[in-house]
Amino acid sequence: MAYKKKYAVMALAGICVASGAAWWYQNKSASSTAPAAAGAAPAGGQRAPAVEVAKVDTITLIDETQSVGSLRSRQSVMLRPEVAGRVKQIFINDGQRVEKGQLLVQLDDQLQAAQLAQAKAELSIALANHKRNQELVAQNFISKRSLDESAAALDVAQAKLDLAAATLQRLKIVAPFNGVVGLKQVSVGDYLKDGADIVNIEDLDAVLVDFRLPERFQSKIQPGQKTQLNIDALPGRPFAAVVQAVDPLIDANGRSVGVRGCIDNRQQQLRPGMFARVKTVFGVRDKALVIPEEAIVPQGGRTFVVKVVPGEQADTLVSQRVAVKVGVRQPGKVEILEGLEAGDSVVTAGHQRLQKDGTAVRVVDMSRPAGPAAAPASSPASAPGAAASAPQPVATPAVAPVAKAAPKPAAVSGPNPCLKG
Structure with a gap:
């Protein structure tokens, strides 16, 4: 019995000694591996986060924002006759450039021309009667009432002449401004009712870009500001636009404000309907x-x-x-x-x-690799043990054919159409 107690006491003492040694070794390892870098271990011995x-x-x-927009003509109109008539003659071709006041389409005016001649004859008779009555009144041969009636008849004849001339003029379809005509919708001999489509005219010297910005930018955008456009159909060709107007009404559905800019297009590179990516710059801070x-x-x-x-x-x-x-x-x-x-x-x-x-x-810097930094790769000539006599093949770079540069648009002269009042 005493023999068993002796071995139990020895086992207990061994366990105590092993536990104490393990505790001492653990504290020593923690203290020896504590980081010495700045901010690594705060007071209390705990590792810093x-x-x-x-x-x-x-x-x-650069304080800027981007949006998308569409191009439209500065002036665009579809020509339509005000009175019905038959097309007598067409003086334009599709896509032709026209000047303001140029005659484009002539409707049949035979009847209206005859009415104009009749009005001129009636005016001539009324004028002669009025002069004769003036002479007779001066000689007291007729009453003044007759003179007043002849003066009224003269005014009526003049009004009939003006009406006939205006009716005859409405049969002439003229260009309201300088521009380029589109595709004709009529041919010679067609009978047109009033309001029928004839041909469209587009003013392409300057094009407008309409885009929208979030309402928070409504106080930053002002007329006269510069914007930059990139057209998907013309990659690599940025265009500059000048803000002409800002819509005073905020769209309640999208909470956005409409902006309209103008682009100088005298080189005729842009067309109405193109899709544009608009970059608006509000300021630059260095x-x-x-x-x-x-x-x-x-x-x-x-x-x-x-x-x-x-x-x-x-x-x-x-x-x-x-x-x-x-x-x-x-x-x-x-x-x-x-x-x-x-x-x-x-x-x-x-x-x-x-x-x-x-x-x-x-x-800590997480951009650095966790392991030891990899040694920079050395060239075969400088690597240790590299064979000095082994020549390295020299790659000859392929010479790409020189592409011809796209011709630059011809320079234009004259004032910027976007700056006209």
């Missing part, structure tokens, strides 16, 4: 402060960032929550108007570990 940071950068920021958008922490209607600043102890970094005012947002970046300065470090990942200000942090 790891965060990723980014510097507040200074760039040239030294704008920007940070990655993942550094923004919205909370309670305000915007914060967590800045990393030096701690009270040497070689330590702590967190500091700062309220900021944001400006323009771009893909991946946010402009900071107030709250930060150039060169400040802000946390981009690990915000959830920082519950209060003054928390010690450990900055």
Whole structure:
């Protein structure tokens, strides 16, 4: 019995010694492997939370927005006759350029011409009667009433002449402005009712672009502002437009405002109906402060960032929550108007570990590989053990045929049609 107790006491003592040794070894290993980097171990011996940071950068920021629009003619009209008639003669070809007042289509005017001649004859008789009555009144051969009646008859004859001339003129279809005619819808001999389509005319010296912007930009866009257009049908050819007008009515369905711009098209490169991508620039700031958008922490209607600043102890970094005012947002970046300065470090990942200000942090760089950095690949000539006598083949670059540059549009002269009053 005593023999068994002896071995039990020895086993218990061995277990105690092994436990103490394990505890001592564990504490020694933890203390020896504690990081010595700045901000790595705060007071209390616990490992500081790891965060990723980014510097507040200074760039040239362009405050702009993009939208889509459609091109339309500055002036466009479908010519239609005001009176019915038969087409007597057509003086234009499809796609022809015409001048203002040029005769395009002539309707049959035989009857109206005869009415005009009749009105002229009646006017001549009324005028002769009125002159004769004036002479007779001067000699007291007739009453003044007869003179008044002849004067009224003269006015009626003049009105009939003007009416006949106006009716005859309406049978002439003329160009209301300078432009290019489209495709004719009629032929010689067609009988047209009043209001029938004849041909369209488009003023292509300047084209308009209509696009819409969100309502938050209605205070930024102003007439005279410059915009840039990219046309899918003409890749690589940007066009400049001048904002002519902003619609005072906000669309209640889309909460957007309509904008109309004008493009100088005297080179005749653009056509109405084209699809356009419009880039509107509101301003350019040369030294704008920007940070990655993942550094923004919205909370309670305000915007914060967590800045990393030096701690009270040497070689330590702590967190500091700062309220900021944001400006323009771009893909991946946010402009900071107030709250930060150039060169400040802000946390981009690990915000959830920082519950209060003054928390010690450990900055890590996740862009670097976790393992040892790979040695740069050396060229065969400089690699150790490379055969010096083995010649390396030299690849001859293929010479691509030189493509002929597209001919530039001919220069145009004269004032910009978009700047005309």
